[in-house]
Amino acid sequence: KNEVEQSPQNLTAQEGEFITINCSYSVGISALHWLQQHPGGGIVSLFMLSSGKKKHGRLIATINIQEKHSSLHITASHPRDSAVYICASMRVNTDKLIFGTGTRLQVFP
Amino acid sequence: EPEVTQTPSHQVTQMGQEVILRCVPISNHLYFYWYRQILGQKVEFLVSFYNNEISEKSEIFDDQFSVERPDGSNFTLKIRSTKLEDSAMYFCASSGLTGPEGWGEKLFFGSGTQLSVL
Numbered sequence: 368k369n370e371v372e373q374s375p376q377n378l379t380a381q382e383g384e385f386i387t388i389n390c391s392y393s394v395g396i397s398a399l400h401w402l403q404q405h406p407g408g409g410i411v412s413l414f415m416l417s418s419g420k421k422k423h424g425r426l427i428a429t430i431n432i433q434e435k436h437s438s439l440h441i442t443a444s445h446p447r448d449s450a451v452y453i454c455a456s457m458r459v460n461t462d463k464l465i466f467g468t469g470t471r472l473q474v475f476p
Numbered sequence: 477e478p479e480v481t482q483t484p485s486h487q488v489t490q491m492g493q494e495v496i497l498r499c500v501p502i503s504n505h506l507y508f509y510w511y512r513q514i515l516g517q518k519v520e521f522l523v524s525f526y527n528n529e530i531s532e533k534s535e536i537f538d539d540q541f542s543v544e545r546p547d548g549s550n551f552t553l554k555i556r557s558t559k560l561e562d563s564a565m566y567f568c569a570s571s572g573l574t575g576p577e578g579w580g581e582k583l584f585f586g587s588g589t590q591l592s593v594l
Contacts, residue, residue, distance in 0.1 A: 400583065408565055410519070410585040453519065462507070462524035462532045469518065 370394060371456050373467035380474050386441040388470045390454035393435065397459045401428050401439050404451040404469065413439070413452075444474045478502040482568050482586035489558055489593055497553045497589045499568030506572035508551045509583070510543065512536070512564040519567070525551065558593045565590050 372391045380386055392399070401413040414421050414428040416437065421428050425444075430437040441448055451469040458465070481500040489495050501508050510522040523533040525543055542554045551570075555562055568586040 402583075402585075407587075408513075408590075409587045410567060410569075412583045412585065415582055455519070462509070462526075463521045463534065464509075464511075465521070466519040 369468070370465045371454060371467040373452075373454055373470050375470060376468065378470055378472045380444050380472070382445055382474055382476050384444050384474075386444050386448070386472065386474075388439045388452050388454075388472070390437045390439070390467055391435060392437075392454075392456040392465075394456075395459050396435075396456045397461075398457045399430055399437050400455045400457070400464065401437075402453040402455060404453060406450070410453075441472075444472075446474045446476055449473045478584065480568055480570055480584050480586035482566075482589050484589060485587065486590045487592070489591070491560055491593055492557050495555050495558055495591065497555075497566050497568075497591070499551045499553070499586055500549055501551055501568065501570035502572070502584055503549070504572060505570035505584075507531075507570060508543075508545070509569040509571075510553045511567045511569065513567065513588075514561075514564045522553070522566075555591075558591075560593050563591055563593045 370393050374389045398415050398417045400415050403411045403413055416428055416430045425442045427440040451471050453467055453469045455464040455466040483498045508525040511519050513519045521534050523537045523543055524531045540556045544552050565588045567588045569583045571583050
């Protein structure tokens with residue numbers, strides 16, 4: 368079993384839909400990152416969370432430390448949101464990020 | 477927004493040759509990382525670097541790999557004798573206490589170097 372599991376693996380949506388991507392991790396962490404990987408391969412950091420909730424524009428990320436679970440929400444999705452979304456956990460007392468396999472999101476007009 | 481720069485964008489090499497992948501992290505960042513992604517697979521951590529030394533490395537980062545910060549700006553990954561299985565996209569990233577509030581711990585990635593070992 369992977370230390371970081373994401374679901375779903377693939378997600379298609381119509382423009383305007385509310386999107387949720389889930390991430391579960393199996394060991395205690397100091398932080399969890401949400402990243403976006405564009406079709407060209409480039410990676411952009413969206414959020415770093417250690418507790419609670421963060422919001423940036425149409426993106427919201429939440430984390431529940433007790434349940435070892437995080438979610439990334441996209442409100443009013445748009446075709447330009449189409450990308451692979453990756454969660455990555457950082458164990459306590461380490462610099463090492465453990466990556467999930469990613470969720471491929473396609474938003475159609 | 478500040479940028480991490482990686483060169484070259486593509487590198488083709490023969491098995492057994494040495495390659496050096498170059499990165500210019502964001503100025504004033506303190507933490508530097510190399511990751512790799514084999515085609516179709518997830519991103520993997522290779523090494524982290526802080527205060528001019530390796531702070532952590534993965535099992536992948538064996539004696540064939542080394543990192544260096546030769547001057548105040550460049551951060552390099554050297555693979556001494558490349559193998560076919562080293563073919564991957566290599567990403568450099570940096571983070572540190574810089575930029576507007578909330579950016580301090582954010583990771584900034586370079587656009588990657590696609591390494592092909594023939």
